[in-house]
Amino acid sequence: MSKEVEFYTFIEDKWDWDDVTVERIWYKLNQIRAFEETSVHYYQEGAMGGSLHTSIGQEAIAVGVCRHLNNDDYMTMTYRGRGQALAKGADPYKIYAEMFGKADGYCKGKGGPMHIASKELGILGANGIVGAGIPIAVGGALTAKTKGTDQVAVTFFGDGATNQGVFHESLNLAAVLTLPVIFVIENNMYSEMTRIEDSVMIEHLAERGASYGMPAIVVDGNDVRAVSEVAKEAIERARNGEGPTLIEAKTYRLHGHMFGDEQSYRSKEEIEAKWEEEPIKRFKENCLDKGIVTEERLKEIKEEVYSEIEASAKKAIEAEEPALGEVFTDVY
Amino acid sequence: MSTNRVITYREALNEALKEEMRSNENVIIMGEDIGEYGGVFKVTDGLIEEFGSSRIIDTPISEAAFSGAGIGAAMTGLIPIIEIMWIDFSLVAIDQILNQAAKMTYMSGSQTKVPMVFRTQGGGGRGNAAQHSQSLETIYAHVPGIKVVMPSSPYDAKGLLKSAIRDEGPIMFIEHKMLYGSRGEVPEEEYTIPIGKANVVKEGTDVTIATISKGVEFSLQAADELTESGIHAEVIDMRSLTPLDTDTVIESVIKTNRLVVVHEAVKSYGWGAEVASIVQAEAFDELDAPIYRVGAEETPVPYNMTLEQEMLPQAKDIVSAVRKSLYLEEGSK
Numbered sequence: 001m002s003k004e005v006e007f008y009t010f011i012e013d014k015w016d017w018d019d020v021t022v023e024r025i026w027y028k029l030n031q032i033r034a035f036e037e038t039s040v041h042y043y044q045e046g047a048m049g050g051s052l053h054t055s056i057g058q059e060a061i062a063v064g065v066c067r068h069l070n071n072d073d074y075m076t077m078t079y080r081g082r083g084q085a086l087a088k089g090a091d092p093y094k095i096y097a098e099m100f101g102k103a104d105g106y107c108k109g110k111g112g113p114m115h116i117a118s119k120e121l122g123i124l125g126a127n128g129i130v131g132a133g134i135p136i137a138v139g140g141a142l143t144a145k146t147k148g149t150d151q152v153a154v155t156f157f158g159d160g161a162t163n164q165g166v167f168h169e170s171l172n173l174a175a176v177l178t179l180p181v182i183f184v185i186e187n188n189m190y191s192e193m194t195r196i197e198d199s200v201m202i203e204h205l206a207e208r209g210a211s212y213g214m215p216a217i218v219v220d221g222n223d224v225r226a227v228s229e230v231a232k233e234a235i236e237r238a239r240n241g242e243g244p245t246l247i248e249a250k251t252y253r254l255h256g257h258m259f260g261d262e263q264s265y266r267s268k269e270e271i272e273a274k275w276e277e278e279p280i281k282r283f284k285e286n287c288l289d290k291g292i293v294t295e296e297r298l299k300e301i302k303e304e305v306y307s308e309i310e311a312s313a314k315k316a317i318e319a320e321e322p323a324l325g326e327v328f329t330d331v332y
Numbered sequence: 333m334s335t336n337r338v339i340t341y342r343e344a345l346n347e348a349l350k351e352e353m354r355s356n357e358n359v360i361i362m363g364e365d366i367g368e369y370g371g372v373f374k375v376t377d378g379l380i381e382e383f384g385s386s387r388i389i390d391t392p393i394s395e396a397a398f399s400g401a402g403i404g405a406a407m408t409g410l411i412p413i414i415e416i417m418w419i420d421f422s423l424v425a426i427d428q429i430l431n432q433a434a435k436m437t438y439m440s441g442s443q444t445k446v447p448m449v450f451r452t453q454g455g456g457g458r459g460n461a462a463q464h465s466q467s468l469e470t471i472y473a474h475v476p477g478i479k480v481v482m483p484s485s486p487y488d489a490k491g492l493l494k495s496a497i498r499d500e501g502p503i504m505f506i507e508h509k510m511l512y513g514s515r516g517e518v519p520e521e522e523y524t525i526p527i528g529k530a531n532v533v534k535e536g537t538d539v540t541i542a543t544i545s546k547g548v549e550f551s552l553q554a555a556d557e558l559t560e561s562g563i564h565a566e567v568i569d570m571r572s573l574t575p576l577d578t579d580t581v582i583e584s585v586i587k588t589n590r591l592v593v594v595h596e597a598v599k600s601y602g603w604g605a606e607v608a609s610i611v612q613a614e615a616f617d618e619l620d621a622p623i624y625r626v627g628a629e630e631t632p633v634p635y636n637m638t639l640e641q642e643m644l645p646q647a648k649d650i651v652s653a654v655r656k657s658l659y660l661e662e663g664s665k
Contacts, residue, residue: 074408108441119443124407129431135397136432139404139412146360146386146410153404166427169397176392330442331476332501 003210008219010226015290017225022292023301025063025224029280030302032059032083034309035092039082039099039113042313043259047100050112055083057222057254060279061186062087064227065154065247068235074122074140074153076133079114080186081126084156089121092309096316103322110326122151131157131164134183138174141181141238152180152238160191162205171212171246180238182231183209183246186221188253193265209246221249222279225286254278337520342512344486345375345451348493349413351522353383356411359497362389362398363415363451372417373453373512399425399450403433403502406448411497419454419506420463426471433502434477446502449493453507455546455596456644460509462632465640467597469544472504473573479503480573481527484548486516488571491525499527508546528575532584536566539654540584542607543594544570547645551594554650565654573603578610582618585611589620590657594650599627624653 017025036054043052055062058080066087069075077084082095090106098105099113106118117125124140127133137155144151161167162185174181185206191199202208209216215237219230227249234245252274256263263271275281287293339347353359361376367390370377380388391398395416402412416422422429429450436446456465473480481496481503483489489507496503533548534555541551548569555565566584570577585591591611593604604625611623629643655661 074404076404106441107439107443110441111439115439117440117443119440124404124444125436125440127432129427132400132427132432135400135428136404136407138397139401139406140408142401142405143408143410146405166396166400169392169394170400172392173394173397173401177389330438330440332437332479 003213003215005204005206005210006215006217008217008226008230010220010223010229015225017292019292022287023297025067026283026287026298027301027305028063028087029059029224029283030305031092031309032062032086033280034306035082035086038309038313040259042100042317047317048113049101050114051258052113053080053258054255055080057274057278058186058188058251059083060224060283061184061221061227061249061251062156064224065182065184065231067228068232069154071120072122073151074124074137075155076124076137077126077156078130078133078158078161079126079128080158081156082113082116085116085118085123085126088123090116090118090123092312093315096313097319100316100319101321102316102319104316104319108326109322110330131161131166133157134161134167134170135173138170138179138181141174141179142177144180145177150239152182152235154182154184156184156186158191159185159187159189159196159205160199162208163191163199168208171209171214171244174244175212175214178241178243180241181244182234182238183244185246185248187248187250190253190257192257193261195265204248206246206248214244214246216246216248218248218250221251222277222282224279224283252277336517338515339486339518340512341486341489341507341514342373342375344490344518345493345507346377348490348497349376349379350382352494352497353379353387358409359411359413360387360389360405361413361415362391362402364391364393364417366390366415371415373509376415395421395425396428399428400432402448403428403436403446406446406502407436407444411447413449413451413497416450416452418464419452419468420466422450422452422468429472429478429504430475434475437501438477445500447500449496449503449505451505451507453509455508455510456633456640457510459635459637459640461635465633467595467628469506469573470597470601470603473603477502479527479575480506481571482506482545482573483571484511484545484569486514486518488525488531488569490518491523492527492571495524495527498524506545510546525571527572528577529571530577530580531569531571532566532580533569534565534567536564536588538564538588539590539592539657540566540568540581540588541592541594541650541654542568542570542581544573545596547594547596550645550647551650553647554654557647557651558654563654563658576606578607578614581607582611582615585615586618589618591619591623592626592650592653592657593623594626594645596628596644598630599625600630602627621657621659624657626650626653
């Protein structure tokens with residue numbers, strides 16, 4: 001039976017986070033932002049190969065979802081997925097080392113920025129193919145169900161991936177098998193260089209989840225509090241054996257598709273207006289309005305994060321290269 | 333201990349699945365119509381009764397999703413066997429097989445292994461036309477990170493499948509649709525066959541024929557025919573393309589000084605060229621004649637069965653190639 005899309009509205013009066021929670025969330029949001037900004041700096045310095053795809057502006061989704069995950073819950077994401085890796089607890093030094101192709105990297109410098117994985121954190125891997133991580137997360141959920149654990153799997157992907165066939169196949173398969181998986185669409189409004197509204201004829205991508213008979217929710221992806229509430233409920237449902245959920249988190253990609261993208265497909269005015277709605281600014285306003293923490297305390301945490309991130313990057317730059325023989329290991 | 337029990341290729345595969353599922357509760361099977369129906373080629377017949385629907389999982393028709401789910405499951409502790417009904421359908425899932433399964437171990441620096449088997453069947457010979465008759469093994473053999481295994485007999489089918497299920501990495505296990513009913517001796521006792529070791533199926537002195545899968549049957553027919561004219565061919569079943577045991581071929585060529593490579597896949601860009609290249613580089617001085625290849629013509633597989641037979645390699649083509657290598661017939665390529 002097809003379901004209706006739910007449009008989630010956050011109720012301000014019910015917001016009950018204490019200062020410890022707020023500080024932790026603030027730390028995480030800023031950690032991702034600092035990580036991505038610092039990545040751009042090192043990319044420009046020539047420290048990395050390939051392309052760099054940042055998630056600046058999308059931090060609230062990673063943080064809001066991953067705060068409800070345990071280390072042994074599974075996760076897949078895309079080449080824009082370093083924020084999610086950090087949100088799930090990855091070590092910034094080991095991600096930078098991977099991005100700089102060093103032996104200390106999560107994947108010994110053989111995966112690179114598009115393929116961050118960490119077995120100990122349940123991060124099955126970031127993917128260079130936009131929809132390809134989706135069925136892999138379904139497989140993690142299948143393991144959890146087969147073994148009778150209460151683990152769940154979460155997969156993050158972009159709006160563009162919902163036009164790939166494997167997205168549809170995976171949603172249907174997960175629904176049919178009642179698997180504990182949460183599909184998170186980060187709808188950042190652009191599929192690479194094309195507006196999502198030019199790529200689909202429906203307004204809400206969540207309809208695609210509803211059409212496969214699973215709960216499908218549209219949420220403001222720039223409000224970490226709202227994302228957190230929606231994710232909490234979906235993850236609980238999955239843990240209770242009630243099957244998959246699709247979450248469409250609407251957000252905005254503040255940088256280009258990759259570094260160097262001249263962004264001829266959108267105006268400066270559009271981007272500037274969106275900077276006013278970005279999640280870190282909004283969360284700060286929420287916290288100060290409610291008087292949970294002081295501006296000074298937030299500033300202090302932010303400075304601490306930026307210096308930690310810079311130290312991680314510096315250490316990674318100086319780390320050892322992999323031995324040449326590593327070309328031939330890990331193949332089979 | 334040996335018995336003369338004779339069973340079919342299909343039954344041998346079914347036994348391998350059952351035995352491995354009994355001995356390891358992490359082994360599961362996913363695919364289309366594999367449960368109650370027992371698979372369109374009946375290889376999974378009776379499994380759902382013994383292992384239940386949590387381990388024998390019927391899926392929607394969605395090769396990419398259930399292949400990908402198999403990969404995710406393999407990365408997290410299960411040993412999935414994914415049945416892809418026809419190898420032609422594997423192309424729907426090729427991103428998952430080649431971009432994902434084959435690369436996960438490398439891209440993650442061995443943090444994750446992908447212990448799984450893609451079981452599928454290929455080949456022609458029963459009028460299934462262009463999208464249900466292909467031999468696509470070379471495509472899979474070309475990408476590092478996945479092994480390609482192709483059994484030619486009931487004995488090999490069982491022993492190789494058991495090894496494939498126990499292997500640490502992903503395996504493309506390609507059966508031949510024309511072999512399911514073939515019969516052969518299979519002991520009742522436990523055994524496995526190591527992956528990566530070719531098998532000298534018939535010894536001979538005059539020419540080496542290296543082949544795989546149903547090509548073994550054709551090559552043995554050709555060898556029998558050649559014996560009548562006093563030519564003794566040695567027939568080698570490669571058993572797997574990755575790893576490719578060219579050492580066994582070279583050892584044979586040192587004895588016979590002639591080589592013919594036979595495969596049902598299209599001849600151009602096929603694995604026969606790989607074997608020929610390695611053998612000429614490693615054993616050039618041992619060769620008394622050019623290496624000949626026998627493979628399918630460079631066309632899609634036609635539906636009409638007379639045309640199909642014309643397109644696919646037959647025993648007579650092997651006889652002809654052997655005669656060329658002995659300078660008994662004119663020939664090129």
